[in-house]
Amino acid sequence: MSGPVPDPELQVDDLVKHYRGVKAVDGVSFEVRPGEVVGLLGPNGAGKTTTLRMIAGILTPTSGRVLVGGHDVRHDPLRAKHRVGFLSGDTQLYQRLSPREVLRYFGRLYGLTGAALEGRIERLVAELEMGAFADRACGTLSSGQRQRANIARAFLHAPALLVLDEPTTALDVISGQFIVEAIRRERAAGRAVLFSTHIMGEAEYLCDRLVLILGGRVVDQGALPDLLARSGRDNLTDAFLWHAGRAGAGAGA
Amino acid sequence: MWTVFRKELTETLRDRRSLFMLVALPVLLYPLLLLGFSKVVRTQTAAREARSSVVAVWGPAPADLLAAGDALDPRPGAGLPAALGEALVAGHLAPPTRDAPKPAADPLADAARAAIKGDVDVVVVAWPGLAERLDAGDQGQVTIYHDSVDEDSRHARDRAERALEAWRAGLVRARLVDRGLPAGFARAVDVVTTNVASEDRRAGQRLGSILPFVLIVMSLMGGFYASIDLTAGEKERGTMQTLLCAPVLPTEVIAGKFLTVWAMTLLAGLANIGSIAATLWRVVPGDPLGVGPGALVAAFLLFLPVSFTTSACFLAVGAFARDFKDGQNFITPVYLLLSVPSGFTLLPGVELSAWTAFVPVLNIALLIKGLLLGDATPDLVFLTLVSSALYAALALALAARVFQREQVLLGGQEPLWVTLGLERRTGQTPSPVMALVFFAVAAVIMFYGSLALEQRGILATLLGVQLGFMLAPTLAWVGAFGLDARRTLSLRLPTARGAAAALLVGVSAWAVVAGVVLRLVPQMPESLVEGLKDVVLLGREPGDAGALALGLLVVALAPGVCEELLFRGLVLSGLKKLGGWPGVLLTAILFGLAHASVHRLLPTALLGVAFGYLVLRTGSIAAGMLAHALNNGIAVVLVHTPAAAAWLGVEDPTAALPWSVTAAGVACCAAGLWLASTLPPRCADEPSRSSSSAP
Numbered sequence: 001m002s003g004p005v006p007d008p009e010l011q012v013d014d015l016v017k018h019y020r021g022v023k024a025v026d027g028v029s030f031e032v033r034p035g036e037v038v039g040l041l042g043p044n045g046a047g048k049t050t051t052l053r054m055i056a057g058i059l060t061p062t063s064g065r066v067l068v069g070g071h072d073v074r075h076d077p078l079r080a081k082h083r084v085g086f087l088s089g090d091t092q093l094y095q096r097l098s099p100r101e102v103l104r105y106f107g108r109l110y111g112l113t114g115a116a117l118e119g120r121i122e123r124l125v126a127e128l129e130m131g132a133f134a135d136r137a138c139g140t141l142s143s144g145q146r147q148r149a150n151i152a153r154a155f156l157h158a159p160a161l162l163v164l165d166e167p168t169t170a171l172d173v174i175s176g177q178f179i180v181e182a183i184r185r186e187r188a189a190g191r192a193v194l195f196s197t198h199i200m201g202e203a204e205y206l207c208d209r210l211v212l213i214l215g216g217r218v219v220d221q222g223a224l225p226d227l228l229a230r231s232g233r234d235n236l237t238d239a240f241l242w243h244a245g246r247a248g249a250g251a252g253a
Numbered sequence: 254m255w256t257v258f259r260k261e262l263t264e265t266l267r268d269r270r271s272l273f274m275l276v277a278l279p280v281l282l283y284p285l286l287l288l289g290f291s292k293v294v295r296t297q298t299a300a301r302e303a304r305s306s307v308v309a310v311w312g313p314a315p316a317d318l319l320a321a322g323d324a325l326d327p328r329p330g331a332g333l334p335a336a337l338g339e340a341l342v343a344g345h346l347a348p349p350t351r352d353a354p355k356p357a358a359d360p361l362a363d364a365a366r367a368a369i370k371g372d373v374d375v376v377v378v379a380w381p382g383l384a385e386r387l388d389a390g391d392q393g394q395v396t397i398y399h400d401s402v403d404e405d406s407r408h409a410r411d412r413a414e415r416a417l418e419a420w421r422a423g424l425v426r427a428r429l430v431d432r433g434l435p436a437g438f439a440r441a442v443d444v445v446t447t448n449v450a451s452e453d454r455r456a457g458q459r460l461g462s463i464l465p466f467v468l469i470v471m472s473l474m475g476g477f478y479a480s481i482d483l484t485a486g487e488k489e490r491g492t493m494q495t496l497l498c499a500p501v502l503p504t505e506v507i508a509g510k511f512l513t514v515w516a517m518t519l520l521a522g523l524a525n526i527g528s529i530a531a532t533l534w535r536v537v538p539g540d541p542l543g544v545g546p547g548a549l550v551a552a553f554l555l556f557l558p559v560s561f562t563t564s565a566c567f568l569a570v571g572a573f574a575r576d577f578k579d580g581q582n583f584i585t586p587v588y589l590l591l592s593v594p595s596g597f598t599l600l601p602g603v604e605l606s607a608w609t610a611f612v613p614v615l616n617i618a619l620l621i622k623g624l625l626l627g628d629a630t631p632d633l634v635f636l637t638l639v640s641s642a643l644y645a646a647l648a649l650a651l652a653a654r655v656f657q658r659e660q661v662l663l664g665g666q667e668p669l670w671v672t673l674g675l676e677r678r679t680g681q682t683p684s685p686v687m688a689l690v691f692f693a694v695a696a697v698i699m700f701y702g703s704l705a706l707e708q709r710g711i712l713a714t715l716l717g718v719q720l721g722f723m724l725a726p727t728l729a730w731v732g733a734f735g736l737d738a739r740r741t742l743s744l745r746l747p748t749a750r751g752a753a754a755a756l757l758v759g760v761s762a763w764a765v766v767a768g769v770v771l772r773l774v775p776q777m778p779e780s781l782v783e784g785l786k787d788v789v790l791l792g793r794e795p796g797d798a799g800a801l802a803l804g805l806l807v808v809a810l811a812p813g814v815c816e817e818l819l820f821r822g823l824v825l826s827g828l829k830k831l832g833g834w835p836g837v838l839l840t841a842i843l844f845g846l847a848h849a850s851v852h853r854l855l856p857t858a859l860l861g862v863a864f865g866y867l868v869l870r871t872g873s874i875a876a877g878m879l880a881h882a883l884n885n886g887i888a889v890v891l892v893h894t895p896a897a898a899a900w901l902g903v904e905d906p907t908a909a910l911p912w913s914v915t916a917a918g919v920a921c922c923a924a925g926l927w928l929a930s931t932l933p934p935r936c937a938d939e940p941s942r943s944s945s946s947a948p
Contacts, residue, residue, distance in 0.1 A: 053494075056498045057497070057498065058494055058497045058498055077500070077502075078500040078502070079500075081498065081499065081500035082500050084498065086498040088494070090491050090494050091491065091492075091494050091495040091498065092490050092491035092492045092494075092495060093492065093495065094260075094264055094490075094492055095490060096264045096267040096268060097260070097263070097264055097267075101260075101263075105256065105260045106499055108256045109256055109257075109499040109500065109501055110499065110500060111500075137267075153495070
């Protein structure tokens with residue numbers, strides 16, 4: 001780190017992804033710094049999930065670059081992945097293993113062993129109140145319990161960057177609260193958090209900065225007051241709709 | 254990798270369903286099957302023994318005809334139509350003779366068939382004049398009509414035969430006594446046949462023809478379920494993505510999964526062999542098996558390479574499936590394809606030879622059979638293991654390739670055709686799966702097409718196959734799927750260096766095959782060599798200039814163009830997306846398979862490797878065409894002009910090539926391939942790679 005502004009933990013440069021001729025992501029660039037929560041905001045199909053998957057190293061970008069802690073995800077995937085905790089609605093757990101076994105397995109994959117691993121697991125089980133179901137097979141858990149186990153899985157190796165793909169979607173208020181608290185705790189611990197959502201309220205009250213994405217392109221980014229000022233609207237939903245309208249008009253012209 | 258393996262194994266072993274299929278089923282199956290089977294057979298046999306056989310006796314029979322037989326129930330005239338009975342007594346019918354061919358119409362046989370369908374088991378016909386002839390010291394005629402398909406009829410035949418034989422022996426004895434001759438006079442020599450096969454070998458033969466089949470078919474099931482669960486099942490449950498965001502390399506994932514599938518297959522194999530052994534030794538103590546535990550242990554050890562290959566194949570194919578059901582649909586054909594060859598061990602005469610040693614799965618099945626029979630020779634064992642290791646490595650390389658494709662790993666909501674790469678690909682080159690499907694379609698067309706053309710003569714068949722069933726389907730496919738013909742078929746000229754490389758390989762490849770391969774593995778059967786020679790001569794004699802020209806056109810030029818466009822064009826352009834070498838090798842194996850002969854599989858596949866490498870390096874189909882046409886052309890010239898063949902010392906096509914020619918051929922071919930390897934890569938041919946890795 002140099003000076004008062006820390007180096008970005010995540011740096012995304014001109015990221016492009018084509019799926020069989022369709023441009024799902026078309027030149028996306030932004031940064032996330034340690035201790036910062038950035039929201040990736042956009043409608044369904046805007047390219048949020050694809051962008052986050054490329055950051056997590058699950059998909060290979062058609063072009064562009066993702067740096068995590070200075071490591072290029074494509075060329076040095078193992079080191080980059082060590083710094084990322086990824087969580088999405090699609091990341092499921094092994095049904096025939098218990099949460100504790102899943103955590104042990106992933107812990108080993110992340111290079112944790114022995115007492116350090118067990119200690120970390122116990123802390124997460126306590127923090128996320130998983131004691132009651134930590135030894136039952138994941139297939140028998142409720143969706144809220146599963147999501148908590150999943151959070152533990154993503155946070156297990158104390159990643160410097162958390163990438164959360166619509167983490168609260170399909171969760172009830174109480175389960176969602178675990179996520180919100182976890183995000184706040186991680187920010188306080190100086191970690192960088194990037195999460196995608198299409199729920200404006202959640203974005204408004206959690207995020208330090210927002211990246212608005214439409215049709216695979218970033219239409220605006222910055223702190224909430226700046227976004228509102230630029231669009232001339234007084235709330236995020238209207239600002240977003242204003243951008244959507246401009247993009248639609250641009251595409252029509 | 255070991256972490257992945259340990260976790261996958263734990264998880265797989267917790268799946269009760271597959272564990273049941275794996276261990277409990279064989280443990281229960283064999284004792285039940287064998288006990289139940291022997292019980293049913295025993296009761297049936299007992300019931301048959303207890304029942305008398307109904308014998309219809311037609312014609313004027315002596316009263317004591319069947320008197321010597323046990324459990325016979327003779328019924329004179331039963332089931333005989335009245336008109337036929339009159340004709341028989343009147344002597345209008347002639348008895349069938351021992352050596353004469355079966356008469357076209359035998360009304361008595363038809364009547365007997367009808368009677369056996371009724372409540373008669375067997376029909377004995379005493380031909381008119383029987384009693385009179387016997388009295389005169391002459392020979393009479395008796396015929397037994399039976400139906401070999403009907404178990405009761407077969408049994409009754411044996412009983413009737415025994416009764417008649419005893420009756421006949423009595424008559425002979427009486428005649429000898431009458432004339433004061435010694436008892437052995439009529440028989441003169443007693444011939445006795447004794448089986449020298451040891452009990453070991455007989456048991457081995459019985460077990461050897463069945464065990465490899467049962468072992469492979471049953472044990473592959475273990476890997477079958479595990480491979481679906483670890484690929485399609487994991488995708489369906491959404492855990493693949495979770496795993497991919499952890500810092501593991503795809504190769505570690507595939508290695509861990511592969512080891513799990515392999516372990517499960519081996520576990521199934523162990524359960525099956527154990528259960529078979531226990532059943533044979535403990536449950537059926539009356540059947541001395543004679544096959545020691547050593548042979549079963551060896552059978553299990555041989556199962557290692559087979560299961561290695563099949564596990565990798567299952568995994569590679571399973572990776573394409575989106576969910577469990579998809580996985581079953583994909584892997585079932587592969588399972589059948591892989592296990593059916595082991596069924597050939599059930600056929601008599603299929604034995605391990607230098608040729609069958611190269612057929613995957615079958616080779617090991619035959620080796621197990623040979624081992625149980627005690628006649629597996631060390632060189633064949635070695636050859637089999639080497640070729641199996643080769644297939645195993647290839648299958649694993651394929652699986653690893655498949656796992657590195659992200660669409661395959663994440664395969665979301667897209668339709669099946671798209672996942673498989675079978676959709677119309679306007680302006681593109683085919684996907685690997687499309688190339689395989691095309692090959693399968695073309696192979697079926699070739700199979701039926703050449704059958705249809707068989708009657709039209711050699712020339713029509715050759716031209717028909719090349720133009721109609723190779724060239725036409727290739728062009729039609731390229732057109733129908735909107736493929737980029739230039740890139741798919743590598744339609745461009747080679748550089749001078751590339752052409753030189755093709756030239757060198759083309760003039761020498763035959764010598765490498767004839768000199769090295771045919772020396773290492775024993776002779777092709779003479780009939781095959783003669784057949785090939787006939788094809789090349791187009792049914793004419795050597796020295797016919799017209800036939801030589803025609804032969805060059807049909808056997809050298811046409812395959813050079815048509816086969817190359819099909820294999821090194823369409824098929825290779827798809828398969829090379831799996832990687833240069835896997836693509837070339839797979840294409841070569843398909844090329845070898847297309848020649849539809851175990852004996853030609855290895856030589857043609859090796860030629861295919863050389864041609865494939867040339868096309869891959871030069872980026873030009875013309876290089877493959879040149880080498881292929883030259884290779885075949887030289888064979889044509891050698892067969893047509895014995896003088897040239899004599900000069901090279903290859904007059905006898907079944908003998909190995911002289912060492913001098915072999916060495917020259919190897920050197921020339923190696924030089925050609927080396928030259929090809931120095932060519933700069935032609936990037937325009939790798940659009941799939943360049944597009945994904947462009948900065």
